[in-house]
Amino acid sequence: VPTTYQVRGVVKDLHPETKNAIIDHEEVPGYMEAMTMPLRVRDSALLQGLKKGDRISFRLNVTEKVDWIDEIKVLESGVPLKLAGKEEELPDLRPIAPGQLIPDATLLDVKGDELKIASYRGQATAITFIYTRCPLPTFCPRLNSHFEATAELLKKDTDGPRNWKLLSITIDPARDTPEALAEFSKAIGADPAHWSFATGSLQDITAFTLKCGLRFWDDRGLIQHNLRTLVVNPDGTVRKVLEESEWTPEELAAELRAAAIDRKN
Incomplete structure (x- = not known):
């Protein structure tokens, strides 16, 4: 036997x-x-x-x-084992849409502890994707500043809901380790009570980002990527998808506020 x-x-x-x-x-x-x-x-x-x-x-x-x-x-199924060298190497998957359940993923927080997307149930959550070395001001730096401004708007709303969270997931896990993200979040003044950063294995991150409609690849040492921010209801369904970085903190704050107080959730 x-x-x-x-x-x-x-x-x-x-x-x-x-x-x-x-x-x-x-x-x-x-x-x-x-x-x-x-x-x-x-x-x-x-x-x-x-x-x-x-x-x-x-x-x-x-x-x-x-x-x-x-x-x-x-x-x-078949997620890349290394950072793709061009976009055409990425699987062509249909991303989740509003009304659909956000997929779960197992990541790491800035302490190196396990962080599951499912743990955000009960919270109105905005999820975006960044990397700390991103040099273009209209890409990751703008997403970071928009998240910071969104957090300030919601915290100033003393009569507003408190069940809201922001989550920034790196697309450069080789460099953005838990320790690196801890330093970065502190440097930009992120309030850990509401705004978290996550890393993980390249495979787990790629699998999750593709489902969310975020695509990234290596172009001669610089990570190329589109921009996508998801607003998720407390029940885990996607409420809204914000493309690129032209949305405003006011818009995101309004979406999170509405999601948090929506009795259907």
Whole structure:
């Protein structure tokens, strides 16, 4: 009888002709550390439909003489393993629209602790995407200043709701570590009671941003990206999508205020 382990990992390569998949897997407690290695299936049909970059779960079976995997399930389909070199390399996904539920994602806050998008349920939330090295004043710096102004407007509204949050997610996780984001948020005067910053793995961030309609890629060392800010109702549905950076803090504050006091939420 084999010893079995439930494991998660990312498909790096597929070799159905030899019944192997190269998988970057997490630590298997009590058995082996996290590593990238070939894992064998008994039936090559189990590899059909898998793609490089798929995040999967699987069962690892081990006896004294052999090992193999089965019960393979795709958790996240084909997101990039590295920053795309051009926009055309990104998957063409239909982004979520107003009325649809915001997808969950597991990120890291400025303390390095786990932060889930689902944890914002009950709050009217604005989510935007930035990176701290962004040099163009009408891109990330404007989004940062708009969020700061929005927070001030809502805090000054003493009779207004208090169940609102702002969340800025970096699209440069290699440089924007939790420590770097902590320093950045302090430098720009972000109030942590209402405004949070998040990073995470490139894979998790890319998967979430694509679903939100945000696309980013590496252009000779400079991250190119569109701009997209989502207003999310307390029930987790998208209330409004603000394109680019032409919206005003007054507009965002009004949307958050309305979302926070909307009794339907």
